[in-house]
Amino acid sequence: xxxxxxxxxxxxxxxxxxxxxxxxxxxxxxxxxxxxxxxxxxxxxxxxxxxxxxxxxxxxxxxxxxxxxxxxxxxxxxxxxxxxxxxxxxxxxxxxxxxxxxxxxxxxxxxxxxxxxxxxxxxxxxxxxxxxxxxxxxxxxxxxxxxxxxxxxxxxxxxxxxxxxxxxxxxxxxxxxxxxxxxxxxxxxxxxxxxxxxxxxxxxxxxxxxxxxxxxxxxxxxxxxxxxxxxxxxxxxxxxxxxxxxxxxxxxxxxxxxxxx
Ligand SMILES: Nc1ncnc2c1ncn2[C@@H]1O[C@H](COP(=O)(O)OP(=O)(O)OP(=O)(O)O)[C@@H](O)[C@H]1O
Numbered sequence: 001x002x003x004x005x006x007x008x009x010x011x012x013x014x015x016x017x018x019x020x021x022x023x024x025x026x027x028x029x030x031x032x033x034x035x036x037x038x039x040x041x042x043x044x045x046x047x048x049x050x051x052x053x054x055x056x057x058x059x060x061x062x063x064x065x066x067x068x069x070x071x072x073x074x075x076x077x078x079x080x081x082x083x084x085x086x087x088x089x090x091x092x093x094x095x096x097x098x099x100x101x102x103x104x105x106x107x108x109x110x111x112x113x114x115x116x117x118x119x120x121x122x123x124x125x126x127x128x129x130x131x132x133x134x135x136x137x138x139x140x141x142x143x144x145x146x147x148x149x150x151x152x153x154x155x156x157x158x159x160x161x162x163x164x165x166x167x168x169x170x171x172x173x174x175x176x177x178x179x180x181x182x183x184x185x186x187x188x189x190x191x192x193x194x195x196x197x198x199x200x201x202x203x204x205x206x207x208x209x210x211x212x213x214x215x216x217x218x219x220x221x222x223x224x225x226x227x228x229x230x231x232x233x234x235x236x237x238x239x240x241x242x243x244x245x246x247x248x249x250x251x252x253x254x255x256x257x258x259x260x261x
Contacts, residue, residue: 013038013155013187014059018068021054027212028054031068034206034215038154039185041178041225043198043205046249051213052191056157059189074155074187078148082160084140086132086147092118092139093128096146103151110150117146121176138169145173149180156181156188162197174201178225195250199236201225207240209249216249 012035021029029051036042044052057063058070060077078099086095097105097114105113115128121142132140141161148156158177162170178201181188192198198205203225209216219240223232240246 011037012071013040013073014189015071016055016058016065016068017071019055019058019065019070020067021051021058021063022066029065030210030212030214032213032215033068034218036155036187036189036204038187039182040203041181041188041190041201043190043192043202044208045192045195045198045205046208046210046213046216047251048193050208050210052208053159054213056159056189056191059155060157072155074153076151076153077155077157078151078153079157080144080148080159080161082163084132084137084144086140086143088132090131091128092123092130092132092135092143095132095143096128096150098147099151114146114150117150118143121146121149122172138165138173141165141169141173142176145176149184152184154186156186158188158190160191160193163193170197171200177201182226195237195240196233199233199240200228205240207246207249209245217243217245 015035016032019029019032020027032055034042044055046052054063056079058065059072060079087098093111093114096118097110100110100113115125118128119125123139123142127135127139132143135143162173165173174197177188177190180186190198190201204218204220206215207217208214221228221236228236
């Protein structure tokens with residue numbers, strides 16, 4: 001697999017320019033510059049505490065950088081987290097329709113839209129009537145993904161969304177996210193500790209070092225994500241681990257490896 005250099009980021013939906021963040025006297029992020037185009041999926045990998053979630057918070061407008069700036073052309077931003085964060089007292093369909101309700105869409109219309117979306121993400125028609133505690137972890141994450149997609153975001157921020165799932169479900173949902181980004185032209189940032197997952201889904205992969213968080217290595221791949229089979233992912237993994245900056249940032253010595261291959 002061939003690693004490729006940074007493309008021109010002029011057409012980006014989201015860009016962090018020279019962003020630094022400190023909390024008190026502690027530097028959290030140190031001069032990060034990154035960009036994501038429409039239909040592009042950026043994966044962020046890095047050791048715990050290097051500031052990946054902080055970067056997403058800045059992108060979502062929840063946190064202001066101390067220095068530098070964030071620029072976004074996104075009109076609708078959706079977030080998805082490691083835990084589904086569904087409302088336990090609402091049925092799956094109501095949970096998926098939550099963002100549409102906030103947008104003021106009439107009840108019947110939003111519930112129909114949510115139901116269609118749930119089924120397009122692989123849930124059975126009757127699952128829409130179920131409460132979160134009646135759903136498996138994978139089903140709950142599908143509902144969370146439906147809730148994120150229902151508002152037709154142009155920017156999707158995913159913070160370790162599939163961590164709690166087994167590997168088969170995880171692959172399934174990785175494919176769903178990937179297809180969504182391509183089909184809908186959404187810009188996406190996907191935080192993960194799993195380097196294999198990062199390579200499988202991304203257009204561009206950024207390895208962060210820190211704390212304080214900074215870009216240690218950034219690459220694209222010659223082959224598009226949907227054409228990357230297991231052999232290509234493995235080749236990508238090997239190519240990445242050969243990069244001294246990646247090995248240094250993620251800890252190449254067995255036992256020190258803080259990111260799963
Ligand atoms: N509200 C806060 N107050 C103080 N420090 C914070 C706060 N939020 C985050 N931090 C610190 O900022 C740093 C970056 O945190 P962040 O959650 O962005 O890292 P991360 O790379 O996403 O970590 P992980 O992979 O473990 O989720 C950490 O050192 C963390 O302790």
